[in-house]
Every structure is written in structure tokens, then in C-alpha cells.
Amino acid sequence: xxxxxxxxxxxxxxxxxxxxxxxxxxxxxxxxxxxxxxxxxxxxxxxxxxxxxxxxxxxxxxxxxxxxxxxxxxxxxxxxxxxxxxxxxxxxxxxxxxxxxxxxxxxxxxxxxxxxxxxxxxxxxxxxxxxxxxxxxxxxxxxxxxxxxxxxxxxxxxxxxxxxxxxxxxxxxxxxxxxxxxxxxxxxxxxxxxxxxxxxxxxxxxxxxxxxxxxxxxxxxxxxxxxxxxxxxxxxxxxxxxxxxxxxxxxxxxxxxxxxxxxxxxxxxxxxxxxxxxxxxxxxxxxxxxxxxxxxxxxxxxxxxxxxxxxxxxxxxxxxxxxxxxxxxxxxxxxxxxxxxxxxxxxxxxxxxxxxxxxxxxxxxxxxxxxxxxxxxxxxxxxxxxxxxxxxxxxxxx
Amino acid sequence: xxxxxxxxxxxxxxxxxxxxxxxxxxxxxxxxxxxxxxxxxxxxxxxxxxxxxxxxxxxxxxxxxxxxxxxxxxxxxxxxxxxxxxxxxxxxxxxxxxxxxxxxxxxxxxxxxxxxxxxxxxxxxxxxxxxxxxxxxxxxxxxxxxxxxxxxxxxxxxxxxxxxxxxxxxxxxxxxxxxxxxxxxxxxxxxxxxxxxxxxxxxxxxxxxxxxxxxxxxxxxxxxxxxxxxxxxxxxxxxxxxxxxxxxxxxxxxxxxxx
Numbered sequence: 001x002x003x004x005x006x007x008x009x010x011x012x013x014x015x016x017x018x019x020x021x022x023x024x025x026x027x028x029x030x031x032x033x034x035x036x037x038x039x040x041x042x043x044x045x046x047x048x049x050x051x052x053x054x055x056x057x058x059x060x061x062x063x064x065x066x067x068x069x070x071x072x073x074x075x076x077x078x079x080x081x082x083x084x085x086x087x088x089x090x091x092x093x094x095x096x097x098x099x100x101x102x103x104x105x106x107x108x109x110x111x112x113x114x115x116x117x118x119x120x121x122x123x124x125x126x127x128x129x130x131x132x133x134x135x136x137x138x139x140x141x142x143x144x145x146x147x148x149x150x151x152x153x154x155x156x157x158x159x160x161x162x163x164x165x166x167x168x169x170x171x172x173x174x175x176x177x178x179x180x181x182x183x184x185x186x187x188x189x190x191x192x193x194x195x196x197x198x199x200x201x202x203x204x205x206x207x208x209x210x211x212x213x214x215x216x217x218x219x220x221x222x223x224x225x226x227x228x229x230x231x232x233x234x235x236x237x238x239x240x241x242x243x244x245x246x247x248x249x250x251x252x253x254x255x256x257x258x259x260x261x262x263x264x265x266x267x268x269x270x271x272x273x274x275x276x277x278x279x280x281x282x283x284x285x286x287x288x289x290x291x292x293x294x295x296x297x298x299x300x301x302x303x304x305x306x307x308x309x310x311x312x313x314x315x316x317x318x319x320x321x322x323x324x325x326x327x328x329x330x331x332x333x334x335x336x337x338x339x340x341x342x343x344x345x346x347x348x349x350x351x352x353x354x355x356x357x358x359x360x361x362x363x364x365x366x367x368x369x370x371x372x373x374x375x376x377x378x379x380x381x382x383x384x385x386x387x388x389x390x391x392x393x394x395x396x397x398x
Numbered sequence: 399x400x401x402x403x404x405x406x407x408x409x410x411x412x413x414x415x416x417x418x419x420x421x422x423x424x425x426x427x428x429x430x431x432x433x434x435x436x437x438x439x440x441x442x443x444x445x446x447x448x449x450x451x452x453x454x455x456x457x458x459x460x461x462x463x464x465x466x467x468x469x470x471x472x473x474x475x476x477x478x479x480x481x482x483x484x485x486x487x488x489x490x491x492x493x494x495x496x497x498x499x500x501x502x503x504x505x506x507x508x509x510x511x512x513x514x515x516x517x518x519x520x521x522x523x524x525x526x527x528x529x530x531x532x533x534x535x536x537x538x539x540x541x542x543x544x545x546x547x548x549x550x551x552x553x554x555x556x557x558x559x560x561x562x563x564x565x566x567x568x569x570x571x572x573x574x575x576x577x578x579x580x581x582x583x584x585x586x587x588x589x590x591x592x593x594x595x596x597x598x599x600x601x602x603x604x605x606x607x608x609x610x611x612x613x614x615x616x617x618x619x620x621x622x623x624x625x626x627x628x629x630x631x632x633x634x635x636x637x638x639x640x641x642x643x644x645x646x647x648x649x650x651x652x653x654x655x656x657x
Contacts, residue, residue, distance in 0.1 A: 080561035120528035362542035363496030
């Protein structure tokens with residue numbers, strides 16, 4: 001066998017011995033009268049642990065009726081913690097069988113290490129609790145149900161907190177953080193414009209293309225204008241923008257607040273006598289509530305433009321005709337329905353994002369978990385809210 | 399303890415900088431096998447920068463770094479990894495993987511580098527925990543559930559998982575109460591004797607410097623201005639060293655010692 005050091009240098013750990021054809025012998029047992037002599041040799045180090053361990057185990061299996069064992073370590077070149085532990089395991093197993101075991105010939109510089117290792121693992125390891133898959137699943141369902149109740153309570157509590165903070169700001173308008181709101185509007189509103197414009201343009205174009213393609217069979221191509229107009233202004237515009245904002249800004253809010261929570265910045269604000277909700281969350285919510293209708297408006301216009309362009313180029317309808325038909329197809333209320341929904345969507349997205357951000361606990365994993373939860377819950381609630389609005393507007397004939 | 403003369407790490411003419419500014423200028427430093435080298439310097443003087451540069455986390459602008467007699471610029475990927483397995487690092491904040499339990503943290507390098515049975519890994523993890531003075535049930539806990547001192551110990555156990563020859567400790571006793579810090583010093587000393595470790599320790603703890611370090615190196619203006627046993631640094635006429643060791647805190651330490 002080559003020296004351990006050279007192998008460590010030239011080969012990655014653990015690969016060495018397996019790729020060599022002959023298994024090196026680390027442990028040999030020999031019966032001398034009534035005494036069993038186990039002679040260890042080579043490098044008892046981490047790199048060879050996968051070869052040494054089976055040899056130790058097979059030596060233990062051959063346990064014969066002897067009451068004296070000698071572990072001869074005089075040919076051992078190097079020992080590290082893992083090697084020392086394997087020697088100790090060998091000794092301990094024989095001793096538990098009632099035999100007397102002694103280690104001889106070990107390089108004295110390893111004595112401290114062996115003593116140290118001999119003191120460890122004295123207590124039996126605590127076996128981890130194992131549950132049946134069925135019980136696991138049931139427990140998981142139960143916990144998720146309980147969790148959603150906790151979620152709802154947390155959301156309501158937080159809503160109350162935000163209301164109180166908003167009330168306080170109304171009483172003392174000079175304490176309103178105007179700069180912060182403007183900064184947030186820039187981040188969640190202004191910088192989101194390009195992506196919203198692009199996406200809504202594509203959505204409008206796709207709607208128009210599909211409409212023309214299918215309506216053409218009935219000779220009803222002109223109704224494409226009605227469809228694109230109503231759908232974009234009433235439903236799709238605000239919905240797509242909400243989903244984009246939940247993914248783009250909601251997740252950013254959660255991650256920001258979450259990492260501030262992790263680094264105790266929020267606690268720092270609190271002990272300085274500031275209300276984190278007032279300082280951090282209110283400006284973010286207000287910024288989102290202001291930015292969202294604006295983005296919805298821009299997005300809807302972009303969607304109509306995309307639809308118009310496709311009806312012209314693909315459907316062969318001149319732009320003047322498109323605009324003329326659009327004027328007939330939609331009313332002011334169509335536009336209003338979409339715009340009224342926008343601030344509510346913004347509020348829900350912001351609220352979820354902030355509540356999840358503040359629930360982040362110490363670890364990086366928790367941050368990821370809550371950021372995901374923030375986006376998923378926000379999109380879910382936005383769609384639920386949209387359904388409720390549809391019922392409401394149908395009820396009031398709008 | 400008389401340190402052996404073999405250099406496990408030697409740094410020559412090292413220059414490291416950010417932007418316009420050079421933090422380390424023509425720095426020379428040797429780490430001898432088996433010693434505990436304390437590394438001191440003002441906050442922001444580049445102590446951690448040196449450690450991070452040796453570890454390959456920061457690029458250097460000039461100079462050479464040799465580890466175990468090999469120039470780190472000239473080694474290939476595989477040899478570099480083999481060298482990296484021969485040192486362990488204790489980061490200032492512990493840097494335990496927050497999604498793994500303490501036991502899994504310790505077993506991480508074992509699992510990735512060696513083919514070992516789960517049983518052996520569990521036993522090794524338990525032995526390492528014992529060595530750093532943590533109770534066995536700590537193994538099942540997540541890092542977020544540990545106190546500051548326990549995090550440092552757990553992180554030390556992780557850095558020792560592969561039985562490295564060198565450990566880098568970045569302010570190991572910062573943030574610990576004096577008793578825990580003292581215990582930690584004892585622990586480092588005990589481990590150094592047990593495992594034959596070479597220790598590179600960035601520290602501000604005057605007690606650590608006095609009790610555990612064989613040699614102390616002082617960094618000022620990007621250079622090592624003095625290196626040697628603590629006594630020789632105490633006698634130095636350099637104004638910064640004077641202020642460091644004979645300032646208010648240094649004096650109280652000295653007078654405490656004389657009593």
C-alpha cells in the first residue's frame with residue numbers, strides 16, 4: 001500500500017481503495033492460545049473508513065469464546081478520530097461480551113485521542129420516532145387545517161394592526177412617511193411598467209388572434225373587438241397585473257421584511273419606539289394601492305393596443321373600424337369595473353406579503369417557505385376576490 | 399510547546415485589495431505545524447481578508463500562498479479539493495446550514511466525501527459533539543434552536559468533521575460571555591493537543607492571546623508588523639501595539655495577572 005498522504009493528495013477521498021483491485025487488509029485476527037490477537041495495520045483514517053469498518057464488523061462476528069483480547073496497533077501508521085473510534089468500537093464490543101480487551105503498541109502520540117474517543121458515545125443513542133405513513137399523512141392534514149386557521153387569525157390580527165396604524169397616521173398626518181411611499185411607488189409601480197406593458201400587449205394580441213380564428217367560422221369576426229375590449233378592461237387586465245405584482249412585488253416585500261426580521265432590524269425599530277407597521281408596512285401598502293390602478297390602466301391600454309394590432313394585421317380590420325366598434329362595445333362601466341378592483345387586489349397582495357414577511361423565523365429555509373407562501377396565497381386570494389367581485393357587479397347590474 | 403519548524407502555510411508578498419484600495423500590501427506570514435497562531439489587528443485592517451484569501455474566497459492581486467508545501471496557484475482542481483479537505487474553517491457567525499440539524503451539519507462533509515455507513519457517521523457525529531462539549535441531544539436540533547455559544551461549538555465540530563490538519567477560527571470567542579470564552583479557549587487547546595491541530599485564530603480576545611496562542615501576529619497598515627510569542631509583542635515599541643496591549647483593557651489584564 002502506498003502511504004496515506006500521497007494517496008490523499010492524488011485521489012479524492014474514498015475513491016482510492018475501491019478502484020484498486022486488492023482490498024488492503026487493515027485487521028487480522030489470530031488465536032494465540034487462549035488469547036485472541038487482533039493486529040491492526042495501515043492508516044486508520046477517514047479516507048479508509050469504508051474499508052476498515054466492514055473488517056472490524058467481520059472480526060466482531062467471529063467472536064469466539066475467549067476472555068482475553070489484545071488489539072495490536074503497532075503497525076498502525078496514522079490514526080484520526082474515525083480510526084480511533086473504530087478501534088474503540090472493536091474494544092468496546094469485546095468488552096461488552098465479558099472479555100478483557102487491551103490496546104497495545106499504539107504510537108503514544110495517539111493516546112490522548114483514544115482516551116477522548118473512549119469517553120464518547122457512552123449513552124445509547126436516542127432512536128428517532130418512526131410513524132406509520134398513514135398516521136403521518138393524517139397528522140399532516142390535521143396540521144395543515146389547524147395551520148390555515150392560524151393563518152386566518154394572523155391575517156385578521158394584522159389587518160387590525162394596519163387599521164390602527166392607519167388611524168394613527170390620519171390623526172397625525174405629519175408623521176406620514178411620504179418619501180418612503182414615493183420610493184416604494186418607484187419600485188413597485190414605475191419599474192414594473194415595462195414588463196406589464198409587454199405581457200398585456202401579448203395577452204391582448206393572443207386573445208384577438210384566438211377570437212378571429214374561431215369567430216371566423218361563424219362570420220362573426222367583428223365581435224372580436226367586443227370580446228377583447230370587455231375581457232381586457234373588465235377581467236384579464238386587472239387579473240394579470242395582480243398576478244404579476246404578486247410575483248414581482250409581493251415576493252420582494254416578503255423577502256425584505258423577512259430578512260429584516262431575521263437580522264432583528266424589526267425588533268430594533270420596536271425598541272426605539274417605532275411601530276414597524278407604521279414605518280415599514282403602511283408605506284408599502286399605500287404604494288401598492290396607488291401603483292396598482294395605474295399599472296392596471298397602462299396594462300389594459302397595452303392589451304387593447306395588442307388586440308387592435310392583431311385585428312388589423314391578422315384580421316384585416318382597419319384601426320378606425322376597430323376604435324369605432326370598441327366605442328360601441330364597451331361602456332364606461334366596463335372600464336370602471338376593472339379599475340375599482342385594482343386597489344382591493346393591491347391591498348390583499350400587500351397584506352399577505354407583509355404578514356408572511358413578519359412570520360419568517362431564524363433560518364434561510366423559513367424565508368424561502370414564506371416567500372413562496374406569500375405568492376401562492378396572494379394569487380389564490382386575488383382570484384377568489386375576482387370571483388366575489390363578479391358576483392357583486394352582476395348583482396348591481398354593472 | 400516548542401513548535402516544529404515545518405511551515406504548513408506560508409504567505410509571501412501578498413497583495414489584496416478592493417477597488418482603488420489595497421487592504422493587504424506585501425504581506426508575509428508563516429503558519430508552523432502544530433502551533434496556535436493568534437492574529438490581531440484593528441477592526442477593518444484586513445484580518446478576515448487574509449484568512450479568506452488563503453481559503454480562496456477572495457482573489458489576490460499579487461504574491462504567493464503555499465499550503466502544505468504546494469503553491470495554491472499551481473495546483474489543479476482535484477488537488478485543490480484535497481488540500482481544502484485538510485483544513486477546516488469556523489466562520490464568525492458559525493455558518494451552520496440552517497436547514498440541516500446539527501448532526502447532519504457535522505456529517506455533511508463525511509457524507510459527501512467518504513463512503514461511510516450511516517451508523518459510523520452517527521457515532522462519529524456523537525463523538526465530535528462530545529469533543530466540543532455539547533450534550534448528545536444537541537445533534538437532533540436545528541441551528542436556530544441553539545444559543546450563540548452552542549452555535550460556535552457546533553460549527554467547530556463541523557469544521558473538525560474530517561479531522562483537518564489546520565483550522566481557521568474567525569473570532570471564535572466574540573459574542574461569548576467570559577466563562578464560555580474561557581471554556582472555548584480550553585477546548586481549542588485540548589483539541590490542538592488531542593488532534594495535533596494547527597490553529598490560525600483571528601481574535602481580539604486578549605485572554606485568548608495570552609492563554610492559548612503560541613505566537614501572535616499583528617496586522618497594521620496591510621502588513622504584519624510583528625510576529626512572535628506574546629511577550630515579545632508586549633515589549634514592542636510600535637505605537638499601535640503599545641496602544642493595543644497597554645491600553646486600558648490591556649493594562650487591566652496585565653495587572654490582573656500580576657496579583
